[in-house]
Each structure stands twice: as structure tokens, then as C-alpha cells.
Amino acid sequence: MNDCTFIIFGASGDLFKRKLFPSLYALIVQKKVSNFALIGAAFDETDMKTLIEHSREFIKEDIDEKIWQQINNCAYYQQLDFNNKDSYLSFKVRIEAIEKKQKLSGNRMFYLAAAADFFCIITECLAISGVAQKKNTQEAPWHRLVYEKPFGHDLASAQAINSCIKKYFNEVQIYRIDHYLTKEIVGNIALVRFTNCVFEPLWNNRYIDNVQIVLSESIGIENRGAYYDRYGAVCDVVQNHMLELIALIAMEAPQMLTGEYVREQRAQVLKKVSVVDGIYGQYDGYLQEAHVNSQSMTETFAAIMLHINNHRWSGVPFYLKTGKYLKKKETHITIKFKQVDCLLKVCPRDSNYLTISIDPESGFSLTLNVKKPGIAQEVMPVNMDFCHSCLFESFPPEAYEVLLDDIIRGEHSVSVRFDEIEDTWTVVDEIRRKQFSLYTYQKEADGPKELEDFNKKHGVRWLL
Ligand code: BG6
Numbered sequence: 063m064n065d066c067t068f069i070i071f072g073a074s075g076d077l078f079k080r081k082l083f084p085s086l087y088a089l090i091v092q093k094k095v096s097n098f099a100l101i102g103a104a105f106d107e108t109d110m111k112t113l114i115e116h117s118r119e120f121i122k123e124d125i126d127e128k129i130w131q132q133i134n135n136c137a138y139y140q141q142l143d144f145n146n147k148d149s150y151l152s153f154k155v156r157i158e159a160i161e162k163k164q165k166l167s168g169n170r171m172f173y174l175a176a177a178a179d180f181f182c183i184i185t186e187c188l189a190i191s192g193v194a195q196k197k198n199t200q201e202a203p204w205h206r207l208v209y210e211k212p213f214g215h216d217l218a219s220a221q222a223i224n225s226c227i228k229k230y231f232n233e234v235q236i237y238r239i240d241h242y243l244t245k246e247i248v249g250n251i252a253l254v255r256f257t258n259c260v261f262e263p264l265w266n267n268r269y270i271d272n273v274q275i276v277l278s279e280s281i282g283i284e285n286r287g288a289y290y291d292r293y294g295a296v297c298d299v300v301q302n303h304m305l306e307l308i309a310l311i312a313m314e315a316p317q318m319l320t321g322e323y324v325r326e327q328r329a330q331v332l333k334k335v336s337v338v339d340g341i342y343g344q345y346d347g348y349l350q351e352a353h354v355n356s357q358s359m360t361e362t363f364a365a366i367m368l369h370i371n372n373h374r375w376s377g378v379p380f381y382l383k384t385g386k387y388l389k390k391k392e393t394h395i396t397i398k399f400k401q402v403d404c405l406l407k408v409c410p411r412d413s414n415y416l417t418i419s420i421d422p423e424s425g426f427s428l429t430l431n432v433k434k435p436g437i438a439q440e441v442m443p444v445n446m447d448f449c450h451s452c453l454f455e456s457f458p459p460e461a462y463e464v465l466l467d468d469i470i471r472g473e474h475s476v477s478v479r480f481d482e483i484e485d486t487w488t489v490v491d492e493i494r495r496k497q498f499s500l501y502t503y504q505k506e507a508d509g510p511k512e513l514e515d516f517n518k519k520h521g522v523r524w525l526l
Contacts, residue, residue, distance in 0.1 A: 065097035066169045066470055067161055069193075071144065071184055072176035073102025073113055076286050077210065081241070082175060083117040085462035091129055094467055099164045100133065101157065103142040110137035136164055144180045150191035157193060168203035170194065171469060175210050177289060178219065182226035189230035196231055200472035208237040208469060211302040212293060213478075216494075217487035224480050237469055237477040242303040244465045244476055246458030247424035247450060251310045251395075252319055254426065261416075262315075264399065266374045271398045271413065274525060275307050277384040280391045280506075282345065283362065287353030294360040295342075295384050301490045302478075304382050305332060307395060309482070312370050312380075321475020325482065331370060332485035338379070339520065340366035340498040343510040345387040359500055362386040363509045366493060367520055381522055387505040393420040396525045410441040415525065424450035424458055 068086065070078055089095050102110050111134055118125065138160055142149055161168055172194055174181055185207065188194040194205045207227070214220030227236060242248055255261050264270070277299055283290040290298065309328035316323035343363030349356050363385030370380065394417055401413040410431040417427045426448045434440035451457050468476045501510035508524075517523070 064095055064169075064470055065166050066095055066171055067099045067101065067157065067164075067166055068171050068173065069101045069103065069157065070173045070175055071103050071142075071180070072174070073110075073139070074104040074106040074108055075175055076284055077175045078102065078113065079116045080120050081460070081462045082173065082466075083114060084121045085460050085466050087117070087121055087129070087133065088460065088463045089467055089470075090133060091126060095470065097164065097166060098136055099160050099166060100137040101140060101160065102137070103140045103144075103153070105141070105143060107141060108139065110134070110139040113139070144176065144184050144187070147187050147190065150187040150193055154191050154193045169470075170203070170205045171208060171466075172206070173208045173210075178209075178212060178214050178223060181209055181213070181223045185227045185230055194231070194235075197235060198232055200234055200474070204235075204472065206235050206237060206469055206472075207231060208239055211238075211240050212297050213238050213483050214487065215293065215297060217484060217491050220480075220483055220487050224483075234474060237474070238480065238483060239465060239476060240302045240306055240478050241461040241465055242420075243306055243478070244468065245420055245424075245461045246464075247418065247420050248307070248310065250426075251307075251418060252313070252316075252324060256315055256319065267376055267378045269399055270378055271400045272379045272381060272522075273308075273311060274381045274383070274396045274398070274522075275304050275311075275394075276382075276396075276524070277304060277393045278388040278390055279384075279386050280388060282387045282505075283348070283351060283354075285352070287351045290362075291354045291358050291360050295362055295364045295386070296366075296490055296493055299384050300364060300366065300382060300493070301486050304384065305335070305486045305489060306478070306482075308332075308335070308368070308370075308380055308382075311395060311397070312375055314374070321473075325475070325479045329479060329482045329485060331372075332482055332489070334371045334375075335380075335485075335489045336369050336371055337489065337492045337496060338367040338369055339516070340364060340493060340496065341510070341513060341516045342498050342500040343385060343503045343513070344500055345385075346502050346504050361500055363388070363503060364498075365509065365513055365516055366498075367522075368489070379520065379522075381520075381524075383509070383524060385503075385509055389506050389508060391422060394418065395420070398525070406439050406441065408438070408440050410443070412443055417525070425452075 102113055140153055174184055214223050309331040312331045313327035316327045342361035345362050348362055349358060365383045368380040397416045399414040415429045419425050428446045429443045431441045432444050434442045465476055501512045503510040
């Protein structure tokens with residue numbers, strides 16, 4: 063039975079409004095959850111109807127008002143001080159009463175969409191009060207705990223959180239998540255590489271010139287000043303989404319393209335990453351954002367050059383670029399192949415590129431050099447495209463939708479293994495130690511103008 067009590071810690075936050083509720087709504091519309099209760103918990107004085115209403119603008123399709131009402135009838139709010147152990151006892155009584163009223167079987171998903179500082183205390187209180195129970199199997203009624211990224215703020219804090227939660231729950235119940243790993247096209251990266259003979263033989267330092275990963279956002283920090291000012295771009299998206307993308311691109315062939323084998327290969331790559339150089343930016347106006355320190359040196363933009371120190375990748379630069387309030391919302395991975403020897407009078411201006419587009423369109427694009435129509439032997443680049451929505455006439459499901467569905471079904475491979483998290487924090491700690499210079503940039507620019515110096519120094523030409 064796929065019934066579930068969703069208990070969301072941090073339900074008054076941005077993540078619930080933008081991603082979690084819209085994804086839950088989609089799952090309910092698609093009848094992927096047969097019966098449910100939605101319980102939001104946070105410090106604020108509010109109610110669930112208000113929180114759900116804030117989500118309306120983030121739902122892409124036309125809203126089915128009947129289902130909207132049905133959700134409201136099953137939604138409850140619990141004002142909760144996460145640090146107050148006693149309040150979890152009354153919370154337990156309330157959850158049990160709700161489950162009885164809604165005729166639920168007691169499957170509980172605890173989603174910690176709160177700052178990582180609360181992960182240990184919430185987990186401890188859930189365990190001690192008996193709201194969540196330790197279980198050895200995935201069998202119903204299951205209790206699963208979901209930890210949003212970033213898991214900690216450095217290696218030491220991640221290790222402390224992990225040992226805390228492992229004291230109370232078994233690994234099968236713990237989901238450390240990174241929504242990028244459930245994006246449809248991201249799931250395609252390894253599959254395309256290992257099922258097409260044309261890529262794998264070239265996937266190394268003999269044929270690849272450099273790899274670029276760009277996660278550019280047109281939005282700012284929204285209402286997340288307190289969180290963002292503490293974390294910055296590096297902890298917000300480099301530590302998790304971007305390094306996991308690198309791991310997927312650079313990993314060796316797993317024995318099978320399934321959860322544990324892929325996680326093992328990703329972890330092997332992350333252990334070999336070293337930091338070469340970088341530059342930070344902060345958008346003009348950041349210091350005036352709510353809950354941001356007026357002297358803050360937090361980066362809202364970062365460009366970083368990494369190496370992977372193994373036989374396959376030695377000497378190939380991996381460039382990462384991310385930022386808030388940039389020109390466009392775009393996430394892409396571009397693999398630039400080396401240029402061929404020129405046998406023509408007019409040589410190709412460029413080499414081949416494989417671009418994996420993650421956002422806003424999902425797809426792959428390969429540039430080839432072809433002959434320009436006419437008599438002269440001129441070369442021009444053309445794109446061979448696979449566009450997901452054009453071919454399948456629909457957009458892939460939202461990453462959080464897939465994630466929640468997987469967790470309900472007990473698909474544990476969506477959880478990031480803790481050693482991967484340790485390795486990514488080791489890289490981030492190295493980035494932090496390097497103390498890259500911070501420059502201001504204007505909103506809707508491509509980053510600080512000093513990025514040009516970084517580009518010149520390393521011979522980078524950003525492709526997107
Ligand atoms: C989140 C970050 O993990 O990813 C946000 O906390 C960022 O700051 C978001 O906006 C980007 O995700 P997506 O799926 O919109 O590219």
C-alpha cells in the first residue's frame with residue numbers, strides 16, 4: 063500500500079513552496095499516493111492552508127481545484143521548536159491521531175527541509191520520542207528520514223551529523239539526497255556514454271580537451287538570506303550538484319548501471335579531485351538582502367578549475383561556473399574534444415563538442431564539422447540534437463517528483479552514500495582554504511569582469 067504520512071520539517075521555507083509541495087501535488091494528481099496526510103512543522107506561527115496557497119504559482123499545469131481541496135483536507139500544521147525535546151511527545155500523539163482519522167497505515171516520511179544544524183537534534187528527538195522508530199527493513203509500516211543537501215557545512219560537521227543519525231537509525235531508513243541525481247537527463251549521462259560505442263573510446267585525456275559544467279541562475283537568493291549567507295554558492299551547489307555531475311562524467315564503467323555500482327564509481331572519482339584555481343563574485347545588492355550580513359564576503363558566483371588525478375583524466379581541466387542573478391537560467395555540461403590535425407586548406411575553426419543540457423531544455427547536442435555548401439572547401443560546425451521534450455512531446459518529470467516517488471517506493475539508490483558526501487566536503491574544504499578573490503558583479507552579467515583574467519590565465523573559453 064503506497065499510503066504515506068509526509069512530515070515536513072521546515073514547511074514554511076522556500077523549498078516546500080517551490081519544489082516539495084508542487085511535486086507532492088503532481089504525485090497525488092497522478093495517483094502515485096493512494097492515501098496520505100501532509101503535516102508541516104516549523105517555528106513560525108502559520109497554517110497549512112496558507113503555506114499550500116504560497117505554492118500555487120509554482121505549479122506549472124492547471125490546478126485541479128477538487129484535488130487541491132482534498133489536499134487541504136488532509137493537511138495539518140504543527141508549530142514546533144525543533145530543539146525542544148518535550149514538544150515531540152505531543153507531536154507524536156497528534157501524528158497518531160491524524161493517521162487514525164485518515165485511516166493511514168503508519169508509513170512515515172520525515173523530510174528535513176531545515177538547515178543542517180538541526181539534522182542531529184531533530185533526528186535525536188524523533189528517535190527518543192518514538193515518533194520515528196528504528197527498523198531493519200523497508201517493510202511497511204516504514205519510517206524513512208530524508209536529509210536535504212547540504213549535509214553539513216564542512217567535512218567535520220557532516221561527519222558529526224552522520225554519526226549522530228546513525229546512532230538512531232539504520233542506513234536503509236536514511237536518505238541523503240541531491241535532487242540533481244534524479245533529473246531525467248542526468249540519469250542519461252552514464253547510459254549514453256556506456257551504451258554508445260562512439261563515446262567511450264574517446265572518453266579520456268587523449269581526446270578530451272576540457273569539461274565545463276555551468277549552473278547559471280537568473281534568480282537571486284530569494285528569501286533565503288540567512289541560509290545563503292552562511293553557505294554561499296560553493297556549499298549550496300558546488301559541493302553537491304556540480305561535483306556529483308563531475309563524478310558521473312568522469313567515473314569508470316560500473317559493473318552494472320544500477321544504484322550501488324554507480325555510487326561506488328562516483329565515489330572513486332571524488333576521491334581523486336584536486337583544486338587548481340578559482341574566482342568568486344558577489345552580485346551588486348547582495349549586502350542589502352534581508353538576513354545578509356552587511357559586511358558579508360559570501361560568494362554568489364564561483365568559477366573553479368579542478369583536476370582529476372587518475373590515469374584517464376590527468377591533465378584535463380574541469381571547469382565549474384555557477385552564480386545567482388546571472389543572465390540566464392541554464393545548466394549544461396560541455397565536453398570539448400581535442401582539435402584534429404588539419405588536412406585541408408581551410409581548417410575547421412573549432413573541434414567537436416558534446417553538450418548535455420539539463421535546464422531549461424533536456425537533451426544532448428553534438429557539434430560536427432561539415433562542408434559548407436559550395437565549391438570552396440570550407441568547413442562549418444553543425445549541431446546534431448536530441449531534445450527530450452521535442453522527441454517525447456512532454457517535459458521529463460520534476461526531479462523532486464521522481465525523488466519523492468522513489469523514496470515512497472523504498473528505492474534506496476537515490477540516497478547519496480556518506481563517503482561521497484565526505485569526499486565532496488574534502489574538495490570544498492580545499493576550495494575554502496585557497497581563499498579565492500571575491501569581486502562584485504552586476505545583476506544579469508556573466509559574472510564579475512575579473513573572470514576575464516581567470517579565463518586568460520587558463521585559456522578558458524566558456525561555451526555557454
Ligand atoms: C538548490 C539550491 O539545491 O538547487 C538553489 O539550494 C538552486 O540555490 C537550486 O537554485 C537549483 O536547482 P534547479 O533544479 O532549479 O537547477
